[in-house]
Structures are given as structure tokens and as C-alpha cells.
Amino acid sequence: MFKYYFEQIHNVEIWPIISLAIFFTFxxxxxxxxxxxxRSYVDKMSNLPIDEL
Incomplete structure (x- = not known):
């Protein structure tokens, strides 16, 4: 059913490539x-829940 909707979109084959490129870049x-x-930032953030007790 959705196949017919996608056939109406011009250059629909480029959108999966663009979404993969965005995901890969991110x-x-x-x-x-x-x-x-x-490393000091990581240690600070890992001790943050403990420091509040």
C-alpha cells in the first residue's frame, strides 16, 4: 500500500542514503x-550521584 505513495515522490531513492549519512555522521x-x-570530567560525573548523599 505504501509502495504506491513512495512511487509518487520525486527522487525518493536519495532519502535512505541521506538518513544513513546523518546517522553515520552523528x-x-x-x-x-x-x-x-x-578523564577528570568523567570522574566528576560518575561521582555526582554519590556526592549528593
């Missing part, structure tokens, strides 16, 4: 941020 950016994160 995932790589997130990995880059995690690996470059300062």
Missing part, C-alpha cells in the same frame, strides 16, 4: 567526543 561524532573526553 555516530562517528559521538565516538570522537567520547574518546577525547577529559
Amino acid at each position: 555516530f562517528i561524532g559521538l565516538l570522537w567526543w567520547v574518546f577525547r573526553m577529559d
Whole structure:
């Protein structure tokens, strides 16, 4: 049923490629941020729930 709707959209085949590129870029950016994160910041954030007790 949805196949007929997608046939009416011009250049519909590009949208899955764009969404995959956005996901891949976000995932790589997130990995880059995690690996470059300062260790003292990670320790501070991990102790945050304990410090409030």
C-alpha cells in the first residue's frame, strides 16, 4: 500500500542514503567526543550521584 505513495515522490531513492549519512555522521561524532573526553570530567560525573548523599 505504501509502495504506491513512495512511487509518487520525486527522487525518493536519495532519502535512505541521506538518513544513513546523518546517522553515520552523528555516530562517528559521538565516538570522537567520547574518546577525547577529559578523564577528570568523567570522574566528576560518575561521582555526582554519590556526592549528593
